[in-house]
Structures are given as structure tokens and as C-alpha cells.
Amino acid sequence: MxxxxxxxxxxxxxxxxxxxxxxxxxxxxxxxxxxxxxxxxxxxxxxxxxxxxxxxxxxxxxxxxxxxxxxxxxxxxxxxxxxxxxxxxxxxxxxxxxxxxxxxxxxxxxxxxxxxxxxxxxxxxxxxxxxxxxxxxxxxxxxxxxxxxxxxxxxxxxxxxxxxxxxxxxxxxxxxxxxxxxxxxxxxxxxxxxxxxxxxxxxxxxxxxxxxxxxxxxxxxxxxxxxxxxxxxxxxxxxxxxxxxxxxxxxxxxxxxxxxxxxxxxxxxxxxxxxxxxxxxxxxxxxxESGARRIRLSGSQLDKRTSQQSALKALMTKEIRVLLRTPPYFLNCVLMSLLWPVLMLIPILTQPGFKDMLGSARTLFDTGSATWLVPAIGLALLLFISGANATAPTSISREGAGFFVSKYLPVRYGSMIVAKVATGWLITMCGAFLVLLVALFVLKLPAAFLAVMLAIAVLATLFASLTGVMIDLWLPKLVWDNEQKAVKQNMNGLFNMLLNVAVAAALFYGLSRMGAGLWGSAFALLGVLAVADLLLVRLLKAKGEAWFGKIEV
Incomplete structure (x- = not known):
């Protein structure tokens, strides 16, 4: 014992x-x-x-x-x-x-x-x-x-x-x-x-x-x-x-x-x-143990694989390939983002009356005093899903002991940060898009409102990616001996989720006090998120490279 x-x-x-x-x-x-x-x-x-x-x-x-x-x-x-x-x-x-x-x-x-x-x-x-x-x-x-x-x-x-x-x-x-x-x-x-x-x-x-x-x-x-x-x-x-x-x-x-x-x-x-x-x-x-196989490339294939491309595209391609081919990263970052729609469908498929109950939620669109709840709940769900994704808040940590290589690459630190934010945004946006797709078929959302929620999703997922990369820049976990510790045993993912949940709660409270209707609340959220994203982008642009340069293994 x-x-x-x-x-x-x-x-x-x-x-x-x-x-x-x-x-x-x-x-x-x-x-x-x-x-x-x-x-x-x-x-x-x-x-x-x-x-x-x-x-x-x-x-x-x-x-x-x-x-x-x-x-x-x-x-x-x-x-x-x-x-x-x-x-x-x-x-x-x-x-x-x-x-x-x-x-x-x-x-x-x-x-x-x-x-x-x-x-x-x-x-x-x-x-x-x-x-x-x-x-x-x-x-x-x-x-x-x-x-x-x-x-x-x-x-x-x-x-x-x-x-x-x-x-x-x-x-x-x-x-x-x-x-x-x-x-x-x-x-x-x-x-x-x-x-x-x-x-x-x-x-x-x-x-x-x-x-x-x-x-x-x-x-x-x-x-x-x-x-x-x-x-x-x-x-x-x-x-x-x-x-x-x-x-x-x-x-x-x-x-x-x-x-x-x-x-x-x-x-x-x-x-x-x-x-x-x-x-x-x-x-x-x-x-x-890992397996490998030799591939014989022709001259044209070699030229295609070694063709020149922009630094941002090359960095994003590298990030995505590492996420897809490394089992712990794929399971905890990519797959987890795609499972939220499945979690939403489980009660719909297993409980016969649950879909009808959700369908009755459309009455919120017609209830003047409660219409603000629709975009508020939607934003809270999107921020939670985006914040819970570990791609962005572990983007620096996943480099591990090989982080020093980034210091020697002939690429600006700012481009590396943009690539990590963009990769995190792309993966979280895929999950958010699938969730909205499920909501479209289950709740029969109006096309105009769905378009506004899609715009909110773009800004919300970008917000979560920006905060995630910033947290990992401040407190990266570079000392680990296997990949799962970089993502599953990394507190940065928890901090990013809690921060996004706190922001969602604050916006929810603000909308409840504002008393705006459906469209007023939706456009208010768009405005607040756009300003927040702009401020975070300016902050990363001003301080990101300095934070990146101070990181040591």
C-alpha cells in the first residue's frame, strides 16, 4: 500500500x-x-x-x-x-x-x-x-x-x-x-x-x-x-x-x-x-514504439514538396500536421472540438420528447422580454466550447524542449504567434460551426439570426484563441517527457476556459441589465467582441514578440 x-x-x-x-x-x-x-x-x-x-x-x-x-x-x-x-x-x-x-x-x-x-x-x-x-x-x-x-x-x-x-x-x-x-x-x-x-x-x-x-x-x-x-x-x-x-x-x-x-x-x-x-x-x-516507411519521391514530387511558400502558411501547416499526427494532441485538441455536436445530439437521439422540448424554445424569439436570452445563451455556449479547447493555450507548451529552434528560424516572432493563434482559431471554429449546424436543424433558427450568430462565433473563437496564446506566452510548460503532459496536464487550458466562462458570465449579466431585444443584444455582443478582439490583437502586436523572446527552456 x-x-x-x-x-x-x-x-x-x-x-x-x-x-x-x-x-x-x-x-x-x-x-x-x-x-x-x-x-x-x-x-x-x-x-x-x-x-x-x-x-x-x-x-x-x-x-x-x-x-x-x-x-x-x-x-x-x-x-x-x-x-x-x-x-x-x-x-x-x-x-x-x-x-x-x-x-x-x-x-x-x-x-x-x-x-x-x-x-x-x-x-x-x-x-x-x-x-x-x-x-x-x-x-x-x-x-x-x-x-x-x-x-x-x-x-x-x-x-x-x-x-x-x-x-x-x-x-x-x-x-x-x-x-x-x-x-x-x-x-x-x-x-x-x-x-x-x-x-x-x-x-x-x-x-x-x-x-x-x-x-x-x-x-x-x-x-x-x-x-x-x-x-x-x-x-x-x-x-x-x-x-x-x-x-x-x-x-x-x-x-x-x-x-x-x-x-x-x-x-x-x-x-x-x-x-x-x-x-x-x-x-x-x-x-x-513508432513505425516508419520509406517513400521514394520523383523529381516532380520533390519539387512540389519543397516549393517556396509564405512563412505564415508554412508555420500553420507545421502546426496542423503535428496536431493531426500526434495522438495526445489529436485526441485532446482536435477530436475534443469535434465532439461537442455529438454531445448535443445524444439527448436528442435518446430522449423521444427532448427534440420537441427544444423546438418549443423557439418561442423565445416571440417573447419580447426574454428574446435577449437567445444570443446570450448562444454566446455563453460558444465561449465555453472555444475556451475548453486546448489548441491555443498549449501552442507554446507543445514545442517542449525543442522551443529553442524557434529562436533560430529566420522568421519574425510575430509571424509564429499569428500562426499559433490562427491554428487555434481554425480548430475551435470548426467545432463552433458544427454546433451552430446542429442548432439550425434542431431549433430551426431563422437564416438572418443564424448569420449573426455565425459572425459572433467567428469573434468568440478568435477571442478564445487570443487569450489562450497569451496565457501560454506568459506561463508555458516546456518541461515534459511525453506529449500528453503538454496538453492534458497543462493548467493553461483550464485557465483559458475559466477566463472565457467569466467573460461569458459578465456579458450575460450585462445583457440582462440592458433590457435590449433579440437583435439589439446580438449586435451589442458583436460590438463588444469586436472591440475586445481588436484590443487583444493590438496588445499581442505590441508585447507578443517581447514575451516570446523572454521564454527559455
Whole structure:
């Protein structure tokens, strides 16, 4: 156990990012303040939403469904993000071949990696579960046992969904041994694992929605006594146990539910370790090897490949090629940007009435007092998607120890910065465009409004790319020993997402106070974003080259 804990600490410390290793003290303080300033309002907003839903559900005796639904959503988030974390930590870290010669048992290595992923998931659950459990407990006037159970459930809740994500990843990546091109298999294997997890999630939700008849749903809603909890907790077997433990905390049955919940989590972990020792090492050993093939070029082909082109085009081509051919970069930067439309389509495809419910949202276009919500919600979604993309905020960090080469190239630093901003903008804009395309078919948006939202998307994605590159210029993470640490264990991506979420929240609040209509709000957002982008461009033009020149490996 001591070796497992020690290895877990090393893995977490090794991927803790640049906050503990690089950067000036003032930069660390400013980024820490930004983290607190953004997280507190987000947690407060979630808490307010939980309070509002509690009051509404408590009137019909269904307040408990809030716990069940919240725990189910948290488990689903762990499952969806867990597949990325598992593939990154278990397969892209490329450290197993260094760990095997050490006096460590296979179970200790697997457990340490699992605990590392679990640690990352706790950061997500802090934002989701703490407001839920805290507000519900306060509103419901619970006893001391509730808070004890809540802590235990918070610690154990992500185990089962993370185990399911890990098993899916191992099932796909176990075929790595039969592939000759390991890099290509890592890329397509990661895509297959992600798509398989999405498919499984869609299958589960669609099966559950079909199993519940309308008359049963009506009976549950009007029955009181939290009868709707069973419906809300069907997605994961552990969620129902946890919800019942919290709802019955004052009774002996609550302790029994908690015991079953913890027991299921422990059993799931034991099954995972047994499967991992059998399949994980077969798929990961040799995965760091890469294949190559010789290509004989004719004179015309050589002339075509070595033809002169502009510096900006050459730099962008290099950036895009590296992103597409490096599995960790492709999975966390390119693929993640393209998955947002899929995430939007999952409830539409799995819940029969969800599309009709979204279609009714078009009434906002006709409601004078609420029309400002349409562009505000659209902007918030676009800024979140753009800010969550890691392409721009890791553009400098991805250079790693080879960053010094950029100092010797006969190209202006400004051109290199423009290429990184443009590449980040191109990839995030692809994701934003696909999201708008889904919204067009689902919400039947008017063509004129869609054109305005497309213009807003262009400015919003450019804003996120500019802020991302600026953050990475200030605090690059150039010391890493494998590519996944440059993107997945880089706090710059989190800072850029939080900054964009904060800007979205500020603009949302501003529009709510302004009281403008649909078109007034949309054009106001266009104006604000255009001015913000212009200021950031001028700032990068004035200071970017100086910041770039001060970076040292």
C-alpha cells in the first residue's frame, strides 16, 4: 500500500503542471486569483439553481429527485471525461516500460494510475457535487449523518463510472499488439474508445427512456414521497444506492444503502484490477514504439514538396500536421472540438420528447422580454466550447524542449504567434460551426439570426484563441517527457476556459441589465467582441514578440 501511495503521489506531482515549477510569483498569484474569482461565481450559480429546483420539486413531494438526478449527471460527466483521462494516463503517458523494472507489482501500478485519474475527477466533482449536496442539506434540514454520508459518497461516487470507462479503454487498446504502426493505432484506438463510450451511453439512455411508459411517469410525479428517484437514478447502478443512502440517512436503512454503495464500489474496483492485470499490460507494452516507411519521391514530387511558400502558411501547416499526427494532441485538441455536436445530439437521439422540448424554445424569439436570452445563451455556449479547447493555450507548451529552434528560424516572432493563434482559431471554429449546424436543424433558427450568430462565433473563437496564446506566452510548460503532459496536464487550458466562462458570465449579466431585444443584444455582443478582439490583437502586436523572446527552456 505504501508503494502504491508513493507512486500515486509521484504521478500526480509529475503531472501537476507549471504552477509548482515555472512562472514568476506574480503570474502564479494572478492566475490563482483568476481561478478563485471564476470558480466561486460558478459554484454560487449552481447552488442557486439547485435551490430553485428544490423549492419547485418540494411542492410535489419530489425534492429527493434532485439528489438522484444530480448524482446521475455527475456520474455521467465522470464517465464521459473519464475515457479521455484513462486513455491519457494509462496509455499516452508512456511510463509503464519504466515502471515495470521497479520493485512494483502490476496491481500497484494499475491502482496508482487509477487513483491519479480519480484525483482529476475529484476536481470536476468539486464544482458539481459540493453545491448540490450542500444546498440540498441546508434546505432539507438534515442531520449530522447526512454530511458524513455525503463525504463518503463524494469520495466513492466516481469509482464505478470510471471503472466502466477504463474497461472500455482497455478493451479497445488491448489490440495494440497486432498493429504495426503504433502511433496510428493509438490515435484510432483512442477515437474508437471515445465513440464506443458515447454509443454505450446513448444505448443506456434510450433503453431507459423506452422502459418508462407515460402513465408510469405521471403516477411517479404525482405520487409524492420522492417516488421519482428510481427513474432519475437508473443510468448507473451505484447512483440509486447513493441517493437512497442520503434520503434515508436518519434511518437504519440509510446505513444499509450506504454499505451496499461502498460494497459495490469496492467490488467494481477488484474486478477492474483483475481485468487490468490481464489485459492492460498486453496493450500498453510496446505502444511507445513508432513505425516508419520509406517513400521514394520523383523529381516532380520533390519539387512540389519543397516549393517556396509564405512563412505564415508554412508555420500553420507545421502546426496542423503535428496536431493531426500526434495522438495526445489529436485526441485532446482536435477530436475534443469535434465532439461537442455529438454531445448535443445524444439527448436528442435518446430522449423521444427532448427534440420537441427544444423546438418549443423557439418561442423565445416571440417573447419580447426574454428574446435577449437567445444570443446570450448562444454566446455563453460558444465561449465555453472555444475556451475548453486546448489548441491555443498549449501552442507554446507543445514545442517542449525543442522551443529553442524557434529562436533560430529566420522568421519574425510575430509571424509564429499569428500562426499559433490562427491554428487555434481554425480548430475551435470548426467545432463552433458544427454546433451552430446542429442548432439550425434542431431549433430551426431563422437564416438572418443564424448569420449573426455565425459572425459572433467567428469573434468568440478568435477571442478564445487570443487569450489562450497569451496565457501560454506568459506561463508555458516546456518541461515534459511525453506529449500528453503538454496538453492534458497543462493548467493553461483550464485557465483559458475559466477566463472565457467569466467573460461569458459578465456579458450575460450585462445583457440582462440592458433590457435590449433579440437583435439589439446580438449586435451589442458583436460590438463588444469586436472591440475586445481588436484590443487583444493590438496588445499581442505590441508585447507578443517581447514575451516570446523572454521564454527559455
Amino acid at each position: 505504501n508503494k502504491t501511495i508513493a507512486l500515486t503521489r509521484i504521478l500526480l506531482k509529475n503531472g501537476s503542471g507549471q504552477l509548482t515549477k515555472q512562472g514568476k510569483p506574480l503570474q502564479k498569484v494572478l492566475l490563482g486569483v483568476l481561478l478563485v474569482v471564476v470558480l466561486i461565481p460558478l459554484a454560487s450559480a449552481i447552488g442557486s439553481m439547485v435551490s430553485m429546483f428544490y423549492d419547485a420539486l418540494n411542492m410535489i413531494g419530489q425534492a429527493g429527485v434532485l439528489l438522484g438526478l444530480g448524482l446521475a449527471i455527475a456520474s455521467l460527466v465522470v464517465f464521459m471525461f473519464g475515457i479521455f483521462y484513462v486513455i491519457t494516463v494509462f496509455y499516452f503517458a508512456q511510463d509503464v516500460e519504466h515502471l515495470l523494472p521497479l520493485p512494483l507489482k502490476p496491481g500497484q501500478i494499475v491502482t496508482a494510475k487509477f487513483l491519479t485519474v480519480l484525483g482529476y475527477e475529484y476536481l470536476t466533482l468539486l464544482l458539481l457535487l459540493v453545491p448540490l449536496l450542500g444546498v440540498y442539506g441546508y434546505k432539507d434540514g438534515v442531520g449530522v449523518l447526512y454530511w458524513v454520508y455525503a463525504v463518503l459518497i463524494f469520495l466513492a461516487l466516481p469509482i464505478v463510472p470510471l471503472i466502466l470507462a477504463s474497461i472500455i479503454a482497455m478493451a479497445v487498446m488491448s489490440f495494440a499488439g497486432i498493429s504495426r504502426n503504433k502511433d496510428r493505432f493509438r490515435m484510432f484506438g483512442g477515437i474508437a474508445a471515445v465513440l464506443l463510450s458515447f454509443g454505450l451511453n446513448m444505448f443506456i439512455q434510450r433503453t431507459l427512456s423506452k422502459a418508462m411508459k407515460p402513465e408510469q411517469l405521471q403516477e411517479m410525479l404525482t405520487g409524492g414521497n420522492n417516488s421519482f428517484v428510481d427513474m432519475a437514478t437508473r443510468s448507473f447502478p451505484s447512483v440509486k444506492l447513493a441517493a437512497n443512502a442520503l434520503l434515508q440517512e436518519a434511518q437504519l436503512s440509510g446505513l444499509a444503502w450506504l454499505g451496499l454503495f461502498v460494497g459495490l464500489s469496492v467490488l467494481g474496483y477488484l474486478v477492474f484490477v483483475a481485468l487490468a492485470q490481464k489485459f492492460y499490460f498486453k496493450g500498453v507494452i510496446g505502444l511507445s
